[in-house]
Amino acid sequence: MKNILLHLRIPFSFFLMPVYWFALSQTNQANTGISIGVFVLLHLLIYPASNAYNSYYDKDEGSIGGLENPPPVSKELFYVAWALDILAIIIAYFLSGWILALALFIYSSVSKAYSNDKIRLKKYPILSWITVGIFQGAFTYLTVIQAIDNVLLSDLMQEKYLFPAVLSTFNLLGFYPMTQIYQHEEDAKRGDLTMSRLLGIRGTFLFTAGIFLLVTVGFFFFFQGKEIFDFSAFIVYLLVMSPVLVFFNVWFLKVFKNEQLADYKHTMQLNFLGSICLNVFFVLLFLSK
Numbered sequence: 001m002k003n004i005l006l007h008l009r010i011p012f013s014f015f016l017m018p019v020y021w022f023a024l025s026q027t028n029q030a031n032t033g034i035s036i037g038v039f040v041l042l043h044l045l046i047y048p049a050s051n052a053y054n055s056y057y058d059k060d061e062g063s064i065g066g067l068e069n070p071p072p073v074s075k076e077l078f079y080v081a082w083a084l085d086i087l088a089i090i091i092a093y094f095l096s097g098w099i100l101a102l103a104l105f106i107y108s109s110v111s112k113a114y115s116n117d118k119i120r121l122k123k124y125p126i127l128s129w130i131t132v133g134i135f136q137g138a139f140t141y142l143t144v145i146q147a148i149d150n151v152l153l154s155d156l157m158q159e160k161y162l163f164p165a166v167l168s169t170f171n172l173l174g175f176y177p178m179t180q181i182y183q184h185e186e187d188a189k190r191g192d193l194t195m196s197r198l199l200g201i202r203g204t205f206l207f208t209a210g211i212f213l214l215v216t217v218g219f220f221f222f223f224q225g226k227e228i229f230d231f232s233a234f235i236v237y238l239l240v241m242s243p244v245l246v247f248f249n250v251w252f253l254k255v256f257k258n259e260q261l262a263d264y265k266h267t268m269q270l271n272f273l274g275s276i277c278l279n280v281f282f283v284l285l286f287l288s289k
Contacts, residue, residue, distance in 0.1 A: 003071040004080055007055040008048035015175075015275045016047055016136055019168050021282035023144035025289065026164055031148055037095045038147050041088045042140070046104055049084035050111040052077050057115040058190070096147040103143040110135050122192050129195040132176050137169030138162075167218045171278075174211035177204045179271060182264045201262045205252045228288040240281040244274045 020039060027035075055070065056078045085108040093101035113119045114128060121128045142156050142165050151161070180187070180196035181204050187194050196204045216238075223233040247270060254261045 003074065004052070004077050006071055007052050007073060007077055008080075008084075009051040009055075010044065010048050012051060013043040013047040014279070015271050016140075017043060018171070018275060018278035018282055019137060019140050020144055021279055021286060022164065022168060023141045024148065025282050025286035027145060027148045029149070034096055034148050037091070038100070038144055041092055041095070041100075041104065042144075045084045045088035045091075046107060049081045049088070049108065052081035052084070053112055054115040056081065057117055057120075092147075096150075099153065100143065100147045103139070103146070107135055107139065107143075120192075122194070123190075125193050125195045125198040129173065129176060133169045133173035137172040138165035141165040141168040163218075163222060167215060167222060170211060170215045170218065174208050174215060175271070175274065178208050179267065180204075181262045182267050201255060201259045204262075205248075205255065209248070209252075228284050233285065236284065237281055240277050240284075244270070244277050247273055 020042060024035060056073050059073055085104075089101050089104050089108070092104050110121075110131060114121045114131060121131055142161060145151055145161060146153070146156060155161070177194075177196040177199060180194045181201060183194070184197050184201070187197055199207050219237055220234055223237065226233040228236045251261070251266050251270065
């Protein structure tokens with residue numbers, strides 16, 4: 001049971017939490033009960049189930065996201081992953097209706113296709129990169145918006161929903177290769193050509209920097225006219241995210257001289273710092289409504 005709990009990697013859900021807070025900050029009139037329910041479904045059931053399913057098929061011996069020394073996996077982990085997904089879908093139906101239940105079913109199915117050895121989207125670098133970016137970004141953003149504001153599916157195609165959803169996806173597209181940068185050797189053993197392996201270590205840093213430049217430009221346009229407690233939302237965004245920029249550049253300069261420093265420790269530090277800053281910013285955005 002201890003090993004199963006470790007492989008759920010519940011603290012790792014913190015890294016995906018900014019999408020939820022961003023979506024919540026853009027809701028018209030947040031329903032507290034549904035807001036809490038969606039948060040629990042995503043971060044305590046759906047994401048941990050995805051982690052468990054991924055761990056079962058990867059059987060990593062080296063460090064993985066949120067777990068430096070992963071214990072051996074068992075068949076029970078496979079069943080727990082399925083049980084959490086099914087439980088989440090059932091609760092979603094009674095919480096918000098068939099649309100949320102279907103959205104979580106689609107998310108969990110794509111997550112399984114990512115890891116399952118018969119399909120294994122993970123071994124296709126660009127396809128897996130795009131899949132993760134879309135489903136952990138835009139798809140999740142729109143799912144949260146729809147469930148909380150009870151938005152019609154046809155109305156989700158409006159720019160006011162799609163633009164921030166796309167920004168969420170690009171944010172994930174930037175972060176995702178960085179989460180793989182220390183796993184090149186482990187991924188190579190399984191024959192998984194991840195996005196980071198395709199780009200190379202230095203290429204991963206440069207690629208991520210380019211994506212986040214685009215994201216920053218996107219947020220500049222999105223936050224035009226928006227304020228956080230009487231301060232420009234975009235200026236607050238730059239200030240809150242500045243520690244991430246400093247850490248990223250300092251680490252990149254070190255890795256440029258010694259690629260061995262593209263390791264688990266620094267990767268988790270960047271992920272943790274980035275998640276803290278994004279969560280803080282989007283919570284402030286939500287509280288300032």
